[in-house]
Amino acid sequence: MKHLRPSFFIIGERKCGTSSLYRYLVAHPQVLPCKVKEPDLFSKPWYKIALGFRNYKKLFPAVDESGNIEFIWPELDEKGQLFNETITVERQEGVNYITGEASVNTFYYANPRILNRLLPGIKIILMLREPAERAFSHYRMHERFRKEGRKSMAKTDFVTDIRLEMKKVQQGEDSLFLGPSIYMKKLPKWLNIFGRDRLFVIRSEDLQQPEKAVGIMEQLFDYLQITEFDLREMLNQRFNVAPPKQMPEDIREELQAFFAPYNQQLNEFLGLHLY
Template sequence: MTSNIVETHGQIAKNYYQEGKRKKALAACKKAIELNQDVEIAYQVMGDVLKDLGETQAAGDAFAKLGEFYVSQAKYQKGAVAYRRATKLRPNYSVYYKDLGNALTHNHVYWYNRELKQILIDEGFLDEAITCYQKAIELGFNTFWVSLNLGDALTARNRLEEAASVYQTALRRKVQRAYPDFVDRYWNSAKVNGPDFIIIGAAKCGTTSLYEYMVEHPQIVQTVKKEIDFFINFERGLDWYLSHFPPTPKGKVNFLSGEASTSYFNHNETRTRLLEQFPNTKLIAILRNPVDRAISHYHNNRKYSGEKRSLHDAMHDEIEALSGLQDRLKGGGQYWKNQQGYLWLGLYVYFIQEWMNVFPPEQFLIFQSEEFYSAPAKTMQQVFEFLELPDYQLTDYKKYNKGSYSPAEEELRQELSAFYKPHNQKLEEYLGRSFNWK
């Protein structure tokens, strides 16, 4: 009953507006909003009515409310359109630009979600994003996140020199906040060395938690962001890559900096590119039971990337696809037409072998996610020792990017365990250690 009443208020508002009865339309909009239903139509009509009446500030606020509603529903494209209308009505109000930027770049990690990025390109929003961030900075809303997102938008437009400058500005602000004395003492005198370490993977194995724990160490200085993905976007150039790194002085007290891009783990050209540019970089890999990794990967795609299949169907589809796969390192075009790599990315041994064919074993630290989460302080002690840093104990080892979903059926888990068993055995033999995955 309530739903029908609310729908009527929204439709009445729309009808009144189309008939030119603006005041009645406005009253109907307010009633719909009061009932907290049908707000999409209500704010849309309200914004149009107030604009027609010359009440630009109130109209801008109505469209901003519409944008807020769309973003709450994960309708980021529509949210961006609503915020664009708000900025046109109040071009000097920085809050709208911030909200527009958030809508354009909204994702759990910036806007690297493929579908959202494609929307930005298809709809021509990249130039709009650049403009809105520049305007926000001009109006004084000059936060780290605004600068970072501006750098990302400039990068997507291939304006790499501008992006590099913006990244350095963002990074300086980030480092200043975390290390108040560092910028004054070292920023203009120390050298940018690039990565002292890289967490190469694997995806959905705890790399975010690992990186966040590492940068708590007082001698590890953060990059502008965790995942840079440079070695799979090598055409952006070394200057662009180095703009993500702080200057790190070497001497009596060494400071280190590094990144964590899980895309590197299974990318064939990354290994040789890294060797050519930074041959002494230390490499860290964290490996999770591949069954758990695959299930986590599936649920992540289900939530963020439009996966429609059931877990059972997705896993069985890939088992069948992998059974006839000739090149385990690349997968092949036919494989990637229909599969997401849920199981493929857990074939760790083949990727580790390729990495160790390029870099010597002493430059690697490889450990299990299960051990990492059960004894994080002990694991981090090993990490800092590997990096030749003094031990450092955190006050809290919280889990980052922790997923929440129902456990897989035991029969499916058994099938996946059987699929991985020979590959896990090869990994144990190659590394000379037991992982005890079931």
């Protein structure tokens, strides 16, 4: 059975609103979902990618398949507890469909050359978020892991652990929570492989503003070469969002100063004013 080849890939970054973006895209009448939002294949070692690629392709809808498409969606309830729900997407006859996925570990851990070789022509979507807020949200996710008895890198508390990570980065070491917010560590290699014409960058903050979000989605539909579609009502919804919590102001100021030179590099590299 032949399956649709993915046309787009939301590569990350984590805690930047990729879940909401994926749900917005899947709401478009020309977009069909992967069976799971995050197959997380390309962040693995190359030999595991080679072994798993055949099964990976089967996660996408069959070309000649009829009937509705179901996919498993991880969501957070109002208490921040994770649960899975099954979402059904109606499939119509005679529609020129595309499909894609959103494994958000990909930006930081994957080799873009391998992804481009196995999925030639695929279009990349990258979401960014204010770096300090992204790191804080990432840490909170690991706090939830710890409460659930899962593997967690949240050892003590945010302020203590993050200050230790800042020291590690200054010593040239990698870090779990700060590293993914230093976007210039990974962006050049992605841009080198895919170029600006196949890498669409979105600020999470813009997608949270309905009027800006409308324009972003219009540009994204054009980038993916699918028809215009009005998503205004859905753009007010957020998916997989933890209950709100404020970052301590003193550590926020420290982090903003820490990220400032990296943000300047990012802005100069892209010719944009992002952060």
